[in-house]
Amino acid sequence: MVNMLSDTVFFQKTSNSVIVLDENGFVIDINEAGVKMSGYSKEEWLGKTLELISKNPQDNKDVWHIVEKQEFWEGELWNRHKEGYDYLVNRSIVKSKKHDGTVIYLVLSKDITESRKKEKGYEDMLTKDGLTELPSKQLFEDNFQNLLRMGRRSVERVALVSIDIARFQSVNDSFGYDNGDEVLKEIAQRIRELIPNDAIMARINSDIFMVACPDTTYNATVSWLENVKDSFRHIPFDIDGVDTFLSLHMGVGMFPDDGKTSQELIRNADMTRSRVKNSSSEMYQFYKPDKNAQVFEKLIMENNLRKALQQSELELYYQPQINIETGDVTGVEALIRWNHPKLGLISPMSFIPLAEETGLILPIGEWTLREGCRQIKEWEGKFGLPLTMAINLSPKQFANKHLVQDIAGILEEYDIPSKNLELEITEHAVMEREDNYIDKLQQLRNLGIVLSIDDFGTGYSSLSYLAKFPIDFLKIDRSFVLKMLSSKVDSTIIYTIIAMAHELGLDVVAEGVESEDHLKMLGGMKCDYAQGYHIAKPMRKEEVEEFIKSNPFKKKNLNQ
Numbered sequence: 001m002v003n004m005l006s007d008t009v010f011f012q013k014t015s016n017s018v019i020v021l022d023e024n025g026f027v028i029d030i031n032e033a034g035v036k037m038s039g040y041s042k043e044e045w046l047g048k049t050l051e052l053i054s055k056n057p058q059d060n061k062d063v064w065h066i067v068e069k070q071e072f073w074e075g076e077l078w079n080r081h082k083e084g085y086d087y088l089v090n091r092s093i094v095k096s097k098k099h100d101g102t103v104i105y106l107v108l109s110k111d112i113t114e115s116r117k118k119e120k121g122y123e124d125m126l127t128k129d130g131l132t133e134l135p136s137k138q139l140f141e142d143n144f145q146n147l148l149r150m151g152r153r154s155v156e157r158v159a160l161v162s163i164d165i166a167r168f169q170s171v172n173d174s175f176g177y178d179n180g181d182e183v184l185k186e187i188a189q190r191i192r193e194l195i196p197n198d199a200i201m202a203r204i205n206s207d208i209f210m211v212a213c214p215d216t217t218y219n220a221t222v223s224w225l226e227n228v229k230d231s232f233r234h235i236p237f238d239i240d241g242v243d244t245f246l247s248l249h250m251g252v253g254m255f256p257d258d259g260k261t262s263q264e265l266i267r268n269a270d271m272t273r274s275r276v277k278n279s280s281s282e283m284y285q286f287y288k289p290d291k292n293a294q295v296f297e298k299l300i301m302e303n304n305l306r307k308a309l310q311q312s313e314l315e316l317y318y319q320p321q322i323n324i325e326t327g328d329v330t331g332v333e334a335l336i337r338w339n340h341p342k343l344g345l346i347s348p349m350s351f352i353p354l355a356e357e358t359g360l361i362l363p364i365g366e367w368t369l370r371e372g373c374r375q376i377k378e379w380e381g382k383f384g385l386p387l388t389m390a391i392n393l394s395p396k397q398f399a400n401k402h403l404v405q406d407i408a409g410i411l412e413e414y415d416i417p418s419k420n421l422e423l424e425i426t427e428h429a430v431m432e433r434e435d436n437y438i439d440k441l442q443q444l445r446n447l448g449i450v451l452s453i454d455d456f457g458t459g460y461s462s463l464s465y466l467a468k469f470p471i472d473f474l475k476i477d478r479s480f481v482l483k484m485l486s487s488k489v490d491s492t493i494i495y496t497i498i499a500m501a502h503e504l505g506l507d508v509v510a511e512g513v514e515s516e517d518h519l520k521m522l523g524g525m526k527c528d529y530a531q532g533y534h535i536a537k538p539m540r541k542e543e544v545e546e547f548i549k550s551n552p553f554k555k556k557n558l559n560q
Helices: 002-006 009-013 032-038 057-070 113-117 122-127 137-154 168-175 177-194 218-234 262-277 289-310 348-358 361-383 395-399 403-414 427-432 434-446 478-483 488-503 516-524 541-550
Strands: 017-021 027-030 072-080 086-097 103-111 157-165 200-205 208-216 237-239 242-244 248-255 284-286 314-323 329-340 344-346 388-392 421-426 450-456 473-476 507-510
Touching (some): 032 103, 057 072, 137 262, 177 208, 478 488
Parallel strands (some): 248 284, 388 421
Antiparallel strands (some): 072 086, 086 103, 237 242
8 A cells, every 4th residue: 555655646746745654653655745845855754753853742642642542633733844944734644554454654744834824813823822822832942041041140040840740641531632621721720820920831732831930949949839739639620520630740940050051951850850750759859960860861761762663673582382291392482672782682671661651562562463473474384383472462552442453453464373373461461450351352362362361470369360361371470480399388379270270271381490390390280381491591583493493392201
C-alpha cells in the first residue's frame, strides 16, 4: 500500500503534505509537498517521527492518544520549519493497514498560516491560549524574559513553577476529551486565583502550565504553593456530575540561584517537576542540582532509547528450554538487549522500567513480537523443528486494547503456526484487573497461542485462581529453584506447585536451573521443562543454532 500510495498522482502532485508512518510512528515515506513545507529533505525525514517539526512535542503525544482510541484525528497544530519559523497546519491522521495487515498511519497537512492571518482573532490566537484564555506560550516566554531583565537590574528573585496534572490522561479516558477540556479551564482558573496578582501564568501544552512570580522570596513562594496544594487536596472538581480529586506535580526554579537564563530555569523547573512525578508523597519541590542531575540522565536515557528503536540497536537473545524427560530442545525464551554504540550491551533491567514509565514499552514490545515471530519462521525453515518462542508481555502491553488484533496480524504476516508463539504474563499483570483480562486471555487462547504465567510464586501465589485462567504453563520463579537444594521449604513449595498444576492440566517450567542436581531433583518431581544457565545462557541466534545441533542433553533420561 505504501508503494501504491507513492505512485499515485495525488501523492506526487497535491500541494498538501502527505507523510506515511509505520506502526511505531516512524516516517517511511513523504511527498515533495511535505519536504517543501517542512524544509527537511526526504533523507532527513526517513526514520524520524513527527516531533522533528513539532513546536510543542506534547501536543503530538495528546493527538496520538486520540488516534489510538478513535483511529482518526483532525485539528490544527503549530509546526516549526527547519529554518526556525513557525507555521500553522490543518492536520488529519488516519490509521490504516497495508494488504498484509501491518498498521500504518497517513498524515495529511495543509499550511493555513496565511489564511488565518486574514481572519479576525488571529492576533488573539498568537497571544492567547484558545482553551483557557491564559497567555499563549510565546507571550509567556516573552514576558518571562522581561521579568528576568527587571530581576537582574533590581537584584530580585523570580520564581518559575512548572506544573502538570497527575494522571490527567485517565480523566480524558474516563470522561472524554470534552469534559477533560472543561476541567483544564477550571484548573487554570483555580490556580490563577491562588497565585500572586503580579504573577504571570500560561498553559504551555496539554495539561502543563507555568507560573512566574517576580520580586519574590522562598517563603512567599512556599506560601502560595501550599495554598494551591491544599485547594487540590480538599476541593474536588465536578466532572460530569462526579466529584473527582486531582493532584499536581510542581517543580520550582528560582532566579538567579537555579539559572541565569530563561532556558536554564525552564529546564531545571521541568526536571524538578519530573522528579516530583516520581515521588508518591510530595506535590512540589524546589530545584536541587544533585537530584536533578539524576533526572537529566534519565531524560538522556529516554532520548537514547527512542533513537535505539529508530536505529536498530535493539537485539534479541534466546535462552533454550528443554524437556526434562527427553532432553529435547522444545523452545526458547526471547530476552531483549540494547546494543548501545558507545556503552555496549545494556541489560533490560537498566532500560525496561524506563520504557514502562515513558510508554516506549509498547513500540519495543511490538518490535519484540515481530522479531521473535520472524525468527520462528527462519528456524522453522532451517531445522524443521516446532520450536516455541516465549515472549514476555508487559502489563502495559497486556492492557493495550488492540493487543489481540495486533498479534493476529503479526502471526498472519510471518505465516507461522500460532502454537509456536508463547506469551508470558506475570501474576501481577493478570490479577490487577482479573475480570477484564480473563476475556483477553481467552481471545489469545482462541488464536491458538500458548499462554503461561511467569515468575509464579512471587505474587498472589494462589493456585485457586489458576482454574479461572485459560493458560497452558506455569513458570516457577528462579528464586525458589535456586534454594531448593538447601531449603526443605522451597523444595516442598516446588513439589506442591508441580503436583497441583498437573491436576489442573498445566505443564510446568522451572527457571533458574544452575546445576545438574537442580535438574535431577526437578526430574524426580516430574517437572516438565527446565531453563537456566546449567542448560544454556541467553545466546545470539547463531549460538542457539549450534546448541540445537550439539544438544548435550539429548536422549538423557534425567528422571533416573
